[in-house]
Amino acid sequence: MNTLQQAQFWQKLGIATIPIRYKDKRPELKSWQEFQKRLPTNTELTKWFSGPFHNIGVVVGWQNLVVIDFDSDTEYARWQLWIARRPVYRWIRQTLQIKTARGAHVYVTTAQPAWNAKLPGIDIKAVGGYVLAPPSVHPSGVEYTVLAGNLPVRIEALSDVLPAELLAAHTQLPETKKVVSPVMLTLAAADDPWERANQLFEPDCDLIEHIKQRYRIEDFFTRLVPKNDRWTMTNCPFHDDKSPSMWVDTERQICGCFVGCTPQPYDVIDLYARLHNLSVQDAIKVMARLL
Template sequence: MPYSSFSRSADASPVLQTALAALEAGISVVPIRSDGSKRPALTSWKPFQQRLPTRREVSTWFARRDVGIALVTGQVSGCLLAVDFDEEGCFLTWMARLRQDSQLARLYEEVASGYEERTPKGGRHLLLRCPAIGRSRVLARSRQGGILVETREEGAIIIVAPSAGTVHPTGRPYVLLRGGVQSVRTISPAQLEEICSSLRLLDEQGAPKLIQSSSQPTAGPRRPLQLSATRPGDLLNRDPQVTWESILLPKGWELVRTDGAGCCYWRHPGKRGPHYSATTNHAGDDKLHVFSTSAPLPPGSYTKFAAYALLYHGDFHAAAQALKQRYSSGRPGEGEAFARPASL
């Protein structure tokens, strides 16, 4: 009997119907225990990272109506990938961001129309296929270190609807919102990178590690430089004539586009293709957020002074000394403007 006709049988539970539909779509599946542990109900599920289960195996596993279902991501399932939002707040923050970026919003709609579901904790799962499948990645963490958004890629599993509340420790079910296992969309590697880059903006950690020049002593803290009671770096950050373009463009960075909210998307020197590796002014914060590990700056968030210091001097103290020479101070208390630094 073909999978599709079997899945429409009145004898098949919703989970079995989904499992057979997934198998028909070339997606590997495994059963999930009904004890809230979210663990596979198999002695070993590793073989199904390499091969699809048989119809007989699927029919046996999902004969019990209380088991859940998980899809195996990766090449075995036609390069299936899942984007996993752990909680609703994180997803809604991303949705608000999409309202300011029509290009990204269209990409989300394309993916979500193929498969979108709500998780028991109120988060979201988006399923897609992409030939650039790799290792699973954590894209954003909370300040406390918890995972906010991650991908499930090669050799991972993702629990999906219609798994019931007995599968999850909250006692709530997974609910399919749009699409299904037979309508999962395929996107390009560049489109996947665009989605992942936008999700990295949700990260609540990631402050950059400061780099000291090897020519400077590292023992003991330095006293901060003073310039009319204001640090040179603060002057640079507040200078309206110093833009991100004036800092990044001379160093070979390319401005890809600017969205409706004023967020600018940058490609670092040597990077090719339509995707980007950093943003500036996300949510109006006037900072540089670097995502790419191959960029001249390590992944993290940078003020204008931090970016200037590392790109032009490789050292914060040396950069502050240079700015001290280039800015001429006004008399304290009179609010005189400082001259713009010489060419960065």
């Protein structure tokens, strides 16, 4: 496929692309950011990508698209060994994987919008950016090519495909969100979270109750505006919230967003999971380790 056909392919998936200077990583457009909010028109795509000398950028966040950027072949190879032992491998081996100049990109979409994170050797690109995609040419002359798959596979959360404790420790919550997580982890150097992620256990109901008693939902928010004994309001961490739209029910220990960011009320485990790109099952495992 040429660059225009690639752009049309992404457009059909509901994912925006932008023109990037040839053999460069910089956009050709001054205000490419508007394509985080609207898809380009077919006329724009034709105008941008006709002719041979353009790179193409795929804007992350559309359809909850996340690109996992392994910064070296070594990191990517380690991940491949790790993921091959996980149940999700049956699907994930079919997901779109791209050879980059020094490592690889793995494309997935998640059930809920994810945050950016910087794990050692791995950059999670989930919001506010773009990645170069085939048939772009890196400044070094290396062409981006497909290693495997053709479409991003949908997963529940990033902890399906990366160690939950690494994600919990390295999620980069936006400054403006004003959310503090009382259970931020510091990993001991001797502990290998890639190894530990394979030591699975099944949480039981007692454990879940124990977690819920240990963590108070109001402790996750720094700016709570009390309405009465039981209800408080706060800024929603999941959208650009100018006026507080998140209600917190301290008696029932649940919260929710009036604008609709939370498909159902969140308890403390749902909230921790969403804040750190974890599935609910993986959030329980991480929180249980901190009891």
